[in-house]
Amino acid sequence: MSEHNGTCHCGAVTITIDDTPTEVAECNCSICRRLGTLWHYGPRASVRVTGELAGYVQGDCMLTTWRCTNCGCVTHWTAIDDTYDRTGVNIRMFDPSLWQDLPRRFVDGASY
Numbered sequence: 001m002s003e004h005n006g007t008c009h010c011g012a013v014t015i016t017i018d019d020t021p022t023e024v025a026e027c028n029c030s031i032c033r034r035l036g037t038l039w040h041y042g043p044r045a046s047v048r049v050t051g052e053l054a055g056y057v058q059g060d061c062m063l064t065t066w067r068c069t070n071c072g073c074v075t076h077w078t079a080i081d082d083t084y085d086r087t088g089v090n091i092r093m094f095d096p097s098l099w100q101d102l103p104r105r106f107v108d109g110a111s112y
């Protein structure tokens, strides 16, 4: 286990992940394509977030997308269904050396 830390632009929100990403996911769904996020996925317990956040629930009510209330950076998403043990972290909030050279996996979220 190797911890990595990221922050939003203003630094009010901090994100810690326990895993080292080996790839990042780029999704074309209606929200991700607008946000320009790159996702790292992990079990809920492997992601810790502190700070003041505002949530946005999409029309399908599956996920809450979280952003810093001060600077507006999108930091992560959580599943509304508690039994779905997966969280997505916007890896762009981390130092580029952690993710910029990783393979990008295209997720066709627009099709389902």
Ligand SMILES: [Zn+2]
Residues within 6 Å of the ligand: 008, 009, 010, 011, 012, 013, 068, 069, 070, 071, 072, 073
């Ligand atoms: Zn912020």
